[in-house]
Amino acid sequence: MMSWLDYFRSTRKPDPPSASAAKERLQIVLAHERIGRTREDFLPKLQQELVAVVARYVAIDPGKVNINLDRGGDMSTLAIEIELPGPPATAGAARTSAAAAR
Amino acid sequence: MAQVIVVTSGKGGVGKTTTSAAFATGLAQRGKKTVVIDFDVGLRNLDLIMGVERRVVFDIVNVIQGEARLNQALIRDKRTEGLAILPASQTRDKDALTREGVAGIIEELSADFDYILCDSPAGIEKGALLALYFADQAIVVTNPEVSSVRDSDRILGVLQSKSRRAEEKREKVKEHLLVTRYDPNRVERGEMLKLEDVREILAIPLLGVVPENESVLRASNTGTPVIMDTESVAGQAYKDAVGRFLGEELPHRFLEPDKKPGLFKRLFGGRAA
Numbered sequence: 001m002m003s004w005l006d007y008f009r010s011t012r013k014p015d016p017p018s019a020s021a022a023k024e025r026l027q028i029v030l031a032h033e034r035i036g037r038t039r040e041d042f043l044p045k046l047q048q049e050l051v052a053v054v055a056r057y058v059a060i061d062p063g064k065v066n067i068n069l070d071r072g073g074d075m076s077t078l079a080i081e082i083e084l085p086g087p088p089a090t091a092g093a094a095r096t097s098a099a100a101a102r
Numbered sequence: 103m104a105q106v107i108v109v110t111s112g113k114g115g116v117g118k119t120t121t122s123a124a125f126a127t128g129l130a131q132r133g134k135k136t137v138v139i140d141f142d143v144g145l146r147n148l149d150l151i152m153g154v155e156r157r158v159v160f161d162i163v164n165v166i167q168g169e170a171r172l173n174q175a176l177i178r179d180k181r182t183e184g185l186a187i188l189p190a191s192q193t194r195d196k197d198a199l200t201r202e203g204v205a206g207i208i209e210e211l212s213a214d215f216d217y218i219l220c221d222s223p224a225g226i227e228k229g230a231l232l233a234l235y236f237a238d239q240a241i242v243v244t245n246p247e248v249s250s251v252r253d254s255d256r257i258l259g260v261l262q263s264k265s266r267r268a269e270e271k272r273e274k275v276k277e278h279l280l281v282t283r284y285d286p287n288r289v290e291r292g293e294m295l296k297l298e299d300v301r302e303i304l305a306i307p308l309l310g311v312v313p314e315n316e317s318v319l320r321a322s323n324t325g326t327p328v329i330m331d332t333e334s335v336a337g338q339a340y341k342d343a344v345g346r347f348l349g350e351e352l353p354h355r356f357l358e359p360d361k362k363p364g365l366f367k368r369l370f371g372g373r374a375a
């Protein structure tokens with residue numbers, strides 16, 4: 001049987017629920033781990049598809065495409081560099097980069 | 103052709119063996135010829151949970167090494183018709199299990215059984231990889247707890263990249279989430295991940311939820327798969343999960359916390375009311 005003391009103990013302010021912390025931490029860590037996991041899988045395909053899309057608009061040398069996935073603490077970046085061939089006057093490098101995930 | 107189902111999780115102690123025993127028994131009870139294979143070489147336990155430990159003569163390694171025929175190693179369950187157990191070796195080391203050897207066993211079993219259940223060891227090393235390699239379907243056993251959820255996510259990645267189906271670029275392994283050791287009271291108090299959270303994070307179809315329940319320990323004490331304890335909530339939850347696996351639409355049960363005791367009961371303990 002519970003004593004009076006137990007009654008007051010059981011009604012004292014509870015610790016903040018920890019389950020929501022669990023969910024948040026899991027979502028963050030898994031977002032990172034999933035990128036790492038699919039890395040080898042999707043980069044070559046991404047490169048292929050990108051080259052195909054860009055090639056529809058400008059002539060490019062498929063060998064001069066660079067894709068880099070950088071995983072950092074708070075942010076990961078996906079950097080895509082495509083060199084455009086052609087005469088020096090119009091030549092240049094189109095650079096684009098996008099944040100892949102937090 | 104038999105369907106090969108792996109019961110896997112990454113993490114140990116989450117309920118894979120409990121689930122393998124219950125599920126295999128449940129499928130056989132439903133008239134499906136089922137064999138359950140213990141892949142935990144060196145840490146054989148399925149035999150105890152199935153209550154056949156005294157009938158083990160040969161094991162999977164004996165069969166692979168040609169020391170026994172498959173039929174000599176298979177233990178026919180005496181309580182449930184159409185159910186057989188292939189025990190793991192207790193003495194050999196894990197390397198005795200080869201992919202070619204397992205392939206041969208699965209092929210031979212395929213002729214006689216509807217379902218081949220593979221009880222995976224923990225981890226993502228050789229034994230676990232071998233247990234999932236031939237799978238057509240996977241039951242991913244997960245506890246509502248951070249390390250278990252993370253490991254389940256990891257094992258899902260492995261299923262998608264290292265299974266035979268993945269390697270042969272066939273249709274991917276069918277995934278089922280089984281949440282076990284779920285405690286609705288702790289969930290209500292915010293101490294345990296909610297079912298919805300686990301579902302949202304892992305994002306695979308839910309096969310069932312097995313509550314944390316004393317009947318599981320009792321069942322293991324006596325070597326009776328918990329699904330045979332038809333009074334128990336865990337047994338009923340496993341029965342439902344088997345039903346869903348076979349295509350039935352059943353509501354998920356045992357997700358609600360116990361009724362809260364009133365103030366009077368809290369003051370005077372369980373004797374009131």
Ligand SMILES: Nc1ncnc2c1ncn2[C@@H]1O[C@H](COP(=O)(O)OP(=O)(O)O)[C@@H](O)[C@H]1O
Pocket residue numbers: 111113114115116117118119120121224282283284312313314315316318319322336
């Ligand atoms: N639903 C449950 N309720 C209570 N205890 C459980 C439940 N499921 C499993 N257990 C206990 O958890 C422990 C580990 O279970 P087991 O099936 O051996 O896990 P694994 O094969 O994943 O290592 C055992 O002691 C078992 O009795």
Ligand SMILES: [Mg+2]
Pocket residue numbers: 118119120142147222223
């Ligand atoms: Mg086990």
